Amino acid sequence: MARDKKLIIGNWKMNLNVHESSLYVHKLAQIVKVHRDVEVVLAPTLLALQTLSLQVNYRQFKLAAQNFYWRDHGAFTGEVSATQLHGIVQYGLVGHSERRHVFGESDKDTRSKVQAALRNNIRPILCIGETTSERTMNETNDVLHDQLVGGLANVTSEELESVIIAYEPVWAIGTGNNATAQDVATAVLAIRSQLKHLYGARAAEKVSVIYGGSVTADSAADYLALPDIDGLLIGGASLDANAFNTIVEKAFKRSKVHK
Ligand code: 13P
Numbered sequence: 001m002a003r004d005k006k007l008i009i010g011n012w013k014m015n016l017n018v019h020e021s022s023l024y025v026h027k028l029a030q031i032v033k034v035h036r037d038v039e040v041v042l043a044p045t046l047l048a049l050q051t052l053s054l055q056v057n058y059r060q061f062k063l064a065a066q067n068f069y070w071r072d073h074g075a076f077t078g079e080v081s082a083t084q085l086h087g088i089v090q091y092g093l094v095g096h097s098e099r100r101h102v103f104g105e106s107d108k109d110t111r112s113k114v115q116a117a118l119r120n121n122i123r124p125i126l127c128i129g130e131t132t133s134e135r136t137m138n139e140t141n142d143v144l145h146d147q148l149v150g151g152l153a154n155v156t157s158e159e160l161e162s163v164i165i166a167y168e169p170v171w172a173i174g175t176g177n178n179a180t181a182q183d184v185a186t187a188v189l190a191i192r193s194q195l196k197h198l199y200g201a202r203a204a205e206k207v208s209v210i211y212g213g214s215v216t217a218d219s220a221a222d223y224l225a226l227p228d229i230d231g232l233l234i235g236g237a238s239l240d241a242n243a244f245n246t247i248v249e250k251a252f253k254r255s256k257v258h259k
Contacts, residue, residue, distance in 0.1 A: 003228070003230050005039065007041065007164065008040050008251050009042075009125065009233045011093065012044050012239060015239060016239070021052060022051055028245070035255070038252050039062060042056075043064040045066075049065065049085070066096070068081060081120075083120050089122060092125065093125050094125060097173055106150075110150060111154065124164070128144055129168040129213070130169055130171075131143075140187065148165070160207055167209065167210070167211050169183075172214050178213055184226060188209050188229055215232050217243040
């Protein structure tokens with residue numbers, strides 16, 4: 001099926017302070033064109049979200065939180081909730097590989113965060129993907145299944161339409177060791193067939209599935225050409241304005257091709 005709306009998300013991770021983030025958005029705003037069929041989302045440091053929410057033109061850029069806590073309020077020193085982010089961000093990353101593997105987040109945590117995002121009107125981007133050793137041991141499909149079922153438990157098929165699934169194989173993140181288009185096509189097929197099993201064919205077809213892991217301005221087109229993919233989650237290359245803009249333009253071309 002033609003999937004004509006593309007989603008390009010830049011995850012800046014723990015880079016740029018508030019001032020630098022603001023300058024960088026100013027630079028991006030001058031070069032990134034608004035395209036009806038491409039949604040461009042920026043995920044800066046949490047600290048910069050408030051400032052950028054006042055700075056960006058929402059037709060040009062939407063904002064995403066890189067992380068948040070799943071309770072809405074209370075005695076949770078140091079945490080920020082989806083309730084507090086409501087009105088500032090439109091998207092929230094959940095279960096990013098660095099959250100899972102550096103900070104030990106479990107599927108139970110991701111499930112609670114998906115729920116928190118949905119009840120606060122924030123679209124969750126549920127990140128899933130296997131490690132090198134899981135891949136070597138042929139466990140990719142099992143990992144994708146467990147992380148999908150774990151993160152989506154309690155999500156209704158109606159709510160699923162607001163969820164984005166990001167396939168981010170751990171071995172491809174920040175390594176320059178990017179997955180081939182064939183690797184991604186295989187994983188996305190597995191994801192959609194598991195979603196079909198969980199929610200039925202129509203819901204599985206509608207859900208947005210994106211890829212992330214060492215995507216560059218050069219490699220983006222290969223992934224965007226896959227018929228079943230809805231966009232890209234970009235780390236390193238999102239911090240280079242020209243590279244990021246090139247990726248947005250490639251997404252635009254792809255969205256037109258499929259009309
Ligand atoms: P890189 O593009 O730097 O590999 O990062 C991918 C990623 O983790 C995006 O969330």
